[in-house]
Amino acid sequence: MARRRQSKGKCSFCQREMTKGGMSSHLSTCAQRPEAASAVSSKRIAEQELFHLQVQGARSSDFWLHLELNGSAKLEDLDDYLRAIWLECCGHLSQFSMGGGRGEEVPQGKRADQVFRSGVELTHIYDFGTPSETLIKVVRVRQGRPLTSHPILLMARNNPLEADCAECGEPASWLCLECLYEASEAGLCTEHAEVHPHQDYGEPVPLVNSPRMGICGYGGPAEAPY
Numbered sequence: 001m002a003r004r005r006q007s008k009g010k011c012s013f014c015q016r017e018m019t020k021g022g023m024s025s026h027l028s029t030c031a032q033r034p035e036a037a038s039a040v041s042s043k044r045i046a047e048q049e050l051f052h053l054q055v056q057g058a059r060s061s062d063f064w065l066h067l068e069l070n071g072s073a074k075l076e077d078l079d080d081y082l083r084a085i086w087l088e089c090c091g092h093l094s095q096f097s098m099g100g101g102r103g104e105e106v107p108q109g110k111r112a113d114q115v116f117r118s119g120v121e122l123t124h125i126y127d128f129g130t131p132s133e134t135l136i137k138v139v140r141v142r143q144g145r146p147l148t149s150h151p152i153l154l155m156a157r158n159n160p161l162e163a164d165c166a167e168c169g170e171p172a173s174w175l176c177l178e179c180l181y182e183a184s185e186a187g188l189c190t191e192h193a194e195v196h197p198h199q200d201y202g203e204p205v206p207l208v209n210s211p212r213m214g215i216c217g218y219g220g221p222a223e224a225p226y
Contacts (some may be wrong), residue, residue, distance in 0.1 A: 007062040009158040020064045023156050024054055024139050027066055036147050045145045048072055051116045052140045052155075055082075057211030058123070058133035066139075066156040071113030073151035079108055081152050082124060082134060086210045089218040092127035096136075099123075117141065132212045154224075160209040163187035167196075177201035177214050 010017050013032035027033070049071035056064040065085070069078060075096055083094070097103040100123055106115055115122070116138050124134040147153050163172040165188050166179065172187030178198035179186035188196055193204040207213065208220040 007064070007158045007161070009064070009156045012153075012155050017159075020056075020061075020158065023066055024052075027052065027155055028140065037144065040145050040147060047143055047145055049113045050142050050144055050146060051112055051138055052142070053116075054137045054139050056135050057086075058135050060211040062158060062161060063209070063211040064158050065154065068147070068153040068155055069112050069116070070146050070151045071111065071116075073112050074108065075106060075110055075112065075115065076108040077151040078112070078136075079124070083126065084222040085154075085157075086134070086221065087126040087132055087212050087218070088222070089127075089212065089216045092129070092216075094124065094126040096122050096124050126212075127216065130216050132215060134211070158209070161207070163207060165189040165192055167192040173207050174204040175207050175214055176204050180214065 008017050008019050009023060011023065011026060011030055011032075013030045013036055016026065016030075018026060051069045051071065053067045053069055054064070055067060063086070067081075079094055079096070087094075096106040096108065098106055098121075103123065106122065118138055118141050120138045122136045124136060126132045126134070163175075163186075164170070165172045166176075166185035168189060168191075170189045173190055174188040174193035176186045176188055176193075176196055176198050178201045181201065187207065188204055196204055205214045206220060208218075210218065210221060212218040
């Protein structure tokens with residue numbers, strides 16, 4: 001498999017970089033976050049419950065997000081967001097469930113404040129043929145005004161994963177799926193991706209910042225904002 005370095009990401013408020021483990025605690029004390037809140041305090045935006053969600057790939061925890069979800073938003077808003085930033089390839093079906101991937105389905109028409117509370121965990125599945133599972137956990141809940149006009153605020157996400165080309169050691173921008181499935185070095189630079197002989201699983205795919213990388217027809221995230 002392509003060699004991966006420790007997953008880190010940046011806080012959207014202060015741009016401080018840290019690992020996934022430290023980001024949750026940091027976001028509750030970030031000195032720049034109150035400044036963002038004060039910028040909207042005088043606007044006519046109703047206060048509501050706001051849910052800090054920690055999101056990660058079920059099988060690839062190096063991919064992670066910290067989101068703030070409006071309580072008035074519906075789960076279908078979160079589904080749309082996950083599709084845009086991580087998952088959408090061919091319009092597959094999806095669902096949320098409580099208690100794991102085969103647990104009780106939670107209707108996407110429900111409001112966030114009807115489903116979430118501190119400590120609640122959901123599983124999101126996109127595509128039941130070649131599924132991508134996402135784990136969603138409520139880290140904390142606050143009462144206040146949303147910091148964005150969108151139903152979801154991106155507070156942090158992992159940096160794009162880094163890998164070296166298996167042929168020359170230069171930074172990789174492509175991935176050989178056959179090498180990946182054989183548990184060997186799978187990263188390739190552009191030059192070596194053009195001549196790489198492994199095509200049993202198709203040509204090399206772009207190395208993108210998503211747990212759905214290399215699955216089905218996924219080609220990368222949509223343009224922000226999501």
